[in-house]
Amino acid sequence: MKKEIKKSLDEKMQVKLPESLEREAIVEQLDSTVQAVTPKKGKRSYAKIIVPLAASLALVVGIAGMFPGMRAKLNNTAEKSDNTTTFQNQVVGFSDYEEIYKKFNTMKKSMYVDETMEGVKLFGNAETAEDILDGGADTETSAGTNGSATGTGIDDTADTLKEYGTTNTQENGVDEGDVIKTDGRYLYAIGKNDAKDNSLSIVDTADGKMTKTASVSIKDGVSLSELYVYGNYAVVLGMEYNDNYGQGAAESEEIFAVYDCVAISGDTFVGVYDISDKASPKTVKEFTQQGIYNSSRMIGSKLYCVSTYDVNLYAEDIKDACIPEVTVDGANKKLPADCISMISETNSPSYAIISSLDVASGAEPQTNAVLGRVNELYVTADNFFLSEITYENSAEITKIYKFGYTDNGVEFEACGQVPGYLNNQFSLSYDGTYLRAATTKTVVEESRDGDTVSASIGNTINALYVLDNNLNQLSKVENLAPGERIKSARFMGNMAYIVTFRQTDPLFAVDLSDPANPKVMGQLKITGFSEYLHPFADNLLIGVGRDGTESGTNGDCKVSLFDVSDPANPTEISKLTVMNGKGYCWTEMGYNHKVYIKISDTDFAVPFGTDNYINSGEDSDCVYIRYRVENNLLTEVARYSMGRYFTALGGTFIEDTFYAVAFSPEGKMQIISFNLDTNSETGRISI
Numbered sequence: 001m002k003k004e005i006k007k008s009l010d011e012k013m014q015v016k017l018p019e020s021l022e023r024e025a026i027v028e029q030l031d032s033t034v035q036a037v038t039p040k041k042g043k044r045s046y047a048k049i050i051v052p053l054a055a056s057l058a059l060v061v062g063i064a065g066m067f068p069g070m071r072a073k074l075n076n077t078a079e080k081s082d083n084t085t086t087f088q089n090q091v092v093g094f095s096d097y098e099e100i101y102k103k104f105n106t107m108k109k110s111m112y113v114d115e116t117m118e119g120v121k122l123f124g125n126a127e128t129a130e131d132i133l134d135g136g137a138d139t140e141t142s143a144g145t146n147g148s149a150t151g152t153g154i155d156d157t158a159d160t161l162k163e164y165g166t167t168n169t170q171e172n173g174v175d176e177g178d179v180i181k182t183d184g185r186y187l188y189a190i191g192k193n194d195a196k197d198n199s200l201s202i203v204d205t206a207d208g209k210m211t212k213t214a215s216v217s218i219k220d221g222v223s224l225s226e227l228y229v230y231g232n233y234a235v236v237l238g239m240e241y242n243d244n245y246g247q248g249a250a251e252s253e254e255i256f257a258v259y260d261c262v263a264i265s266g267d268t269f270v271g272v273y274d275i276s277d278k279a280s281p282k283t284v285k286e287f288t289q290q291g292i293y294n295s296s297r298m299i300g301s302k303l304y305c306v307s308t309y310d311v312n313l314y315a316e317d318i319k320d321a322c323i324p325e326v327t328v329d330g331a332n333k334k335l336p337a338d339c340i341s342m343i344s345e346t347n348s349p350s351y352a353i354i355s356s357l358d359v360a361s362g363a364e365p366q367t368n369a370v371l372g373r374v375n376e377l378y379v380t381a382d383n384f385f386l387s388e389i390t391y392e393n394s395a396e397i398t399k400i401y402k403f404g405y406t407d408n409g410v411e412f413e414a415c416g417q418v419p420g421y422l423n424n425q426f427s428l429s430y431d432g433t434y435l436r437a438a439t440t441k442t443v444v445e446e447s448r449d450g451d452t453v454s455a456s457i458g459n460t461i462n463a464l465y466v467l468d469n470n471l472n473q474l475s476k477v478e479n480l481a482p483g484e485r486i487k488s489a490r491f492m493g494n495m496a497y498i499v500t501f502r503q504t505d506p507l508f509a510v511d512l513s514d515p516a517n518p519k520v521m522g523q524l525k526i527t528g529f530s531e532y533l534h535p536f537a538d539n540l541l542i543g544v545g546r547d548g549t550e551s552g553t554n555g556d557c558k559v560s561l562f563d564v565s566d567p568a569n570p571t572e573i574s575k576l577t578v579m580n581g582k583g584y585c586w587t588e589m590g591y592n593h594k595v596y597i598k599i600s601d602t603d604f605a606v607p608f609g610t611d612n613y614i615n616s617g618e619d620s621d622c623v624y625i626r627y628r629v630e631n632n633l634l635t636e637v638a639r640y641s642m643g644r645y646f647t648a649l650g651g652t653f654i655e656d657t658f659y660a661v662a663f664s665p666e667g668k669m670q671i672i673s674f675n676l677d678t679n680s681e682t683g684r685i686s687i
Contacts, residue, residue, distance in 0.1 A: 091370065091401075091412050093341040097323060100340060103371070104322040107349050108313040165652035168596045170425060173381035175298040177226025177237060178594055179650045180661050180671070186213075186278060187652070189661060190224040190236055191669045191687040198224045200236050200271075201687040202278050203671065205654055210673060210685045213278045219286065222269045228298050232276040233284065233359045235303055239293045241266035267327075268293040268307035272359050287328040287365055289353045297379045301360035304384075306377060309351040309369070324353050324369045335369055343372030343388070375421075378428040383413075385428060385435070389421050394444040396421045400428075400437070402471055416471025420463065426533075426593070429491035434474065434515045435467040438489040438498050460485050462500055466515050477518050481506050487545070488590070490533035495567060497541060501529035507543075509567040521567035528558055531590030536629060537601075539565035544589040544596070544606055547577050555584040557608055559627060561634040574634035578625065583612035588648070595650050599658070599676070603628050603637065607648035607660075622646035624660050626679075638679035642672055657682065 094100050164184040169176045180189040187203040187210070200216040218224060224238035242265045267288040274282045291307030298304070315321035323334045340351075348371065357365040375398075376387040384403040389396060398421055402414045420439030422428065427438045443458030462480040467473055484500040491497075494513040500506050507524040527550060530543030541564050547556035561574040578585045587608045588595050597605045604627055611620040621644055626637040640658060642648060645665040652659050658674045673683045 091341050091343055091372075094337045096337045097319070100322055100337065101319050103342070104311060104313065104318055104349065108318070164654045165597060165599070168594050168598070170378075170593070171380045173299065174379050175228060176594060177228060177296050177298075179227060180652055180659070181227055181229040181234075182652050182654055182659075183229065184654060187654075187659060187671065188227060188229050188234055188275070189669070189671060189687050190227045190238075191215075198222055198238065199687070200227070200234060200273060200281070202275065202281065203685065203687070204278065205657065205659075208657060208682065210671060210683050212685060212687070214281050215687075216273055216281050216283075218271060219269060225293055226296065228296075228303065228359075229275070230298065230301050230359055232274060233301075234273045234275045234281070235298070235359055236269075236271045236273075237293060237296055237305060238269045239266050240269055240288065265310060265312075266292060268305065268353075270303070270305055270355070270357070270365070272357070284359075284362065285329060285357075285365075287326060287355070289326045289355055289367055290324045291351065291353050294352075295377045297377075299379075299381060301358050303355075303357045303359055304379070305355045305357070307353045309353055311349045311351065313349055324351050326353075326355070326365070326367050328364060335367060339368045341368070341370045343370065348372055376425055376428065378425050378430075380430050382432065383430055385430070387422060387428070394446065395419065396441055398422055398437070398439060400435070400467070400471055402435070414469070414471040416467050416473065418463075418465040418467070418473070420461070423486045423489060426491075427486065427489050429496070433469060434512075435471065436491060436496060436512060437465045437467065438486055438496065439463055439465070440485045459483055462486050462498070464496060464498065464510055464518060466512065466518055468515075475516050475518055477510060477520055480508055480520070487529045488531055488533050488543075490535065490541070492535050492541075492564075495564070497533055497562075497564065497570075499530045499533065499543070499545075507562065507570055509564060509570050511567055522569050524562070524570045524572060526560075526572055528553060530560060531587075532593055532596070534593075534596055534604075536561075536604075539563060540629065540632075542604070542629075544587065555579075556581065557585045557587050559606065559625075559634065561629060561632070563632065573632050574629075576627070576634055576636055578608050579610060579612070583610060585610045595648065597624075597651055597653070599626065599653055602630055605640070605651070605658070607651075609647070620644050622648050622662060624648060624651060624658070626658075638674075640672075640674045640679070640681075642670075 094103075164182050167176055167178050167181070180187060182188065185205055187201075187205060189201050189203065191199045191201055198218045200218065201212055202214045204211045204213050218236060218238070219240070222238045222240045224236055226237045228235040267290055269286070269288050271286045272284040274284050289305070289307050291309030294306045294308055296303060296305045309324050311322050312318075324340070325332060325334050327333075335353075351369040351371055353367065353369045355365040355367040357363070372388065375389050376385075378385040378387070382405070384405065386401045386403075388399040388401070390399060391397065397417055397419060399415060399417045401412070402416075404411055404413050418437050418439055420441035422437065422439055429436045439462070441461045441463070443460070445458045459482060461478065461482055462484065463476055463478040464480070465473055466475045480498065481500040481502075484502040484506070486498060487501045488499045489496065491512075494511065496508075496510040496512055496518075498508045498510065500508070507526070507530070509521045509523065511519045511521050528546045528548035531545035532543070534542040534544070536542045541562040543558075543560040543562060545558060545560075546553045547558040548554050557578045559576050559578075560572050562570055563573045564570045585608050587606060589606060595607050599605060605624045606627070607622070607624050609620075609622050621639075622642045624640040624642070626640065628635050628637050640660055642660055642662040643664070647663040649661045649663065649669070651661055653676065656676045658676050660672045660674070662670055662672065664670055669687050671685050671687060672681065674680065675682050
C-alpha cells in the first residue's frame with residue numbers, strides 16, 4: 001500500500017497543469033484521488049496523503065503577514081456574523097520560542113486520520129476534500145509588464161503618461177513588480193535565462209537603438225520573478241528553490257507522514273542595486289527570507305515583500321525548523337520570538353514572512369512572520385488587506401484582515417468575513433470608507449460509501465458585499481447568475497462590473513453610490529467571457545478573454561469594448577476576435593494583468609499565442625496586438641510578432657518605439673523593438 005501511495009505521489013507531482021484548469025476540475029480530480037487512495041475495510045488509512053496532493057493540484061500557497069508596529073493593536077477582536085456562524089479571530093504574539101515549539105508539536109500530533117476516515121484534520125478546520133482547495137483563487141505571482149496605472153476609477157494616467165509606459169497596476173500610488181521598467185530612456189529588465197545566468201540588464205535606447213550598458217549577475221541559483229525601479233535604485237525579487245522531496249519523512253504503523261515530502265521549499269531573494277551609473281551598477285543590499293515568494297508591492301521608496309514558509313513537521317530538529325530565518329548581506333539569523341505571531345486557533349504549519357525595506361534610506365529590512373493561511377493580497381496607498389479562505393460546514397468563508405500603515409510598517413485595525421472565495425485581487429476594492437468584495441460560493445456535497453468519503457461540487461452562488469471601516473457587513477447583493485462563477489471584476493468609482501460564466505457571459509453593472517443599498521442596474525448577456533476588465537475612458541470598458549458560442553468557448557480569444565454610460569443597459573459596442581475562426585489562441589490576461597500595455601489615449605496592446613490549425617500550425621506565432629479605440633469603434637492597428645514558439649512576458653514603450661519582452665524557443669530572454677509609426681521590427685537584443 002505504501003508503495004502505491006508513493007507511486008501516486010510521484011505521478012501527481014509530474015503533472016503540469018494547463019492554464020485553463022478551473023476550480024471545479026481541481027475538485028473533481030481531488031475527489032477521484034481521495035477515492036483512489038482510500039483503503040479497503042480492514043486496512044489502515046493513509047488519507048493524510050490528501051494534504052500534499054492538494055498542494056500539487058491547486059498550486060496555491062496562502063499568504064499572510066504582519067510588519068513592525070503591528071503588535072501594538074494585535075489583541076483587538078472583531079466579531080461578525082453572516083450565515084449562522086459567529087466569526088471571532090485575532091492576531092496574537094508569542095513571548096518566547098518555547099510557546100512556538102509547543103504549537104508546532106500540537107499540530108504535528110493532529111495531522112493524521114483514523115481508519116474510518118473520521119476526525120480528519122487538515123490544517124485544523126478542514127472537513128472535506130474541498131477544504132484542500134484552501135486558497136482556490138489564483139495568486140499573483142507571475143511577472144508582469146508596463147501599461148497604465150488604474151485604480152478604483154477610470155484610467156486616469158493620460159495626463160501623466162507622456163513618452164513612456166508605466167506598469168499596469170490595480171491602485172494608483174501602489175507599484176507592482178514587473179519584468180521590465182523604463183525611465184524614458186533606459187530599459188531595466190531581468191533576464192531569466194537559466195538558474196546560473198540570471199541578471200539585471202540596463203539597455204540604452206538612445207537614437208532608437210538598443211545597447212546594453214551593463215548587466216548585474218544575480219546570486220547563483222536564484223530564479224528571478226520581478227523588478228522595481230525607484231529613482232537611482234533597482235530592486236529584483238526571485239526564488240532560490242530547495243528540493244526536499246522525500247526528505248524527513250516519518251513512517252510508523254500509525255502514521256504515514258508525507259506532508260513534508262512533497263512540500264516545495266526555498267528562500268525568497270531581494271536585491272537592491274544603485275543604478276545611478278548606468279555602466280557600473282553597484283550592489284547596495286542583498287537579503288533572503290525563508291519561504292516561497294508570493295507577492296510584493298512598492299509605495300514610494302518602501303518595498304513590502306511577502307513569502308510563505310511551510311514548516312517541515314517531520315524535520316529531524318523541529319525546534320530548528322519552526323523558527324523562520326533571514327539572511328542580510330551574508331549574515332544569517334532567526335527571527336526573534338516577539339517578531340512572530342499567529343492568527344488565533346490556526347493549525348496551519350505555514351508562516352507568512354513579510355519584510356519592509358526603504359530602498360532609498362539604506363536601512364536594514366524589518367522582518368516579521370505570522371502563522372496562518374491567507375490567500376489574497378490587496379494593497380491601496382492607505383491600507384493593506386489580507387484575505388484567508390476557511391471552511392465552515394463545507395461552506396467557503398473568506399476572512400479579511402485590514403491593516404493601517406505606520407512609520408515602522410503596518411498595524412492591525414479590523415477583521416471581518418464574507419461567504420465564498422475571491423477570484424483574484426480585483427475582487428476587492430476600497431474607496432477609503434467601504435471595502436467591496438465580489439465572491440463565488442461553491443456548494444460542496446459529501447457522500448460516504450463504506451470507508452470511502454467523496455466530495456462533489458454542487459451549485460455556485462455569486463454575490464457582492466459592502467463592508468464598513470470596521471469590516472462589518474453593511475449590505476449585499478446575492479444570487480448573481482446562480483450556477484455560474486465570477487471570471488473577472490472591476491470597480492470604477494461608485495460602480496462595480498462583474499463577469500460570470502458557465503456557457504455565456506453576463507456582465508453585471510452594480511450601483512454602489514448608496515453603500516447601504518447596492519443595486520444591480522443592468523446586465524448584458526453575450527457569448528464567451530472576459531477574463532480581465534480595464535477602465536479605458538469615461539463610460540468605456542475594455543474586456544479581454546475567451547470567445548464563444550451559445551454552447552461555451554470555441555478556442556478563440558476576443559477583445560470587447562463596452563459602453564457603460566447607461567448602467568441599466570450596458571452594451572458591447574465593438575468586438576474583435578484574434579483568429580476569426582481559423583485557429584486556437586490563448587492569452588495571459590486572465591492571470592497577469594500587467595501584460596496589458598497602454599500606449600496612448602486611444603491605443604493599447606495585449607499579447608496572444610496563436611495556432612492556425614488550418615495550416616497545421618505553420619502560422620503559429622506569439623504576438624502583441626495593438627488596438628485602437630476611436631468613435632466608439634475598436635480596430636486592430638498591428639500585430640507585433642515575436643516569433644514562433646516564443647512566449648510573451650511583457651513590454652513597454654518609449655516615444656515612438658514599442659518594446660516586447662519574450663522567451664525564445666531556446667529559453668533565452670529577448671527584448672524586441674517595433675516602430676509605432678511603421679509597425680515594423682527595428683531590433684532584437686538578448687538579456
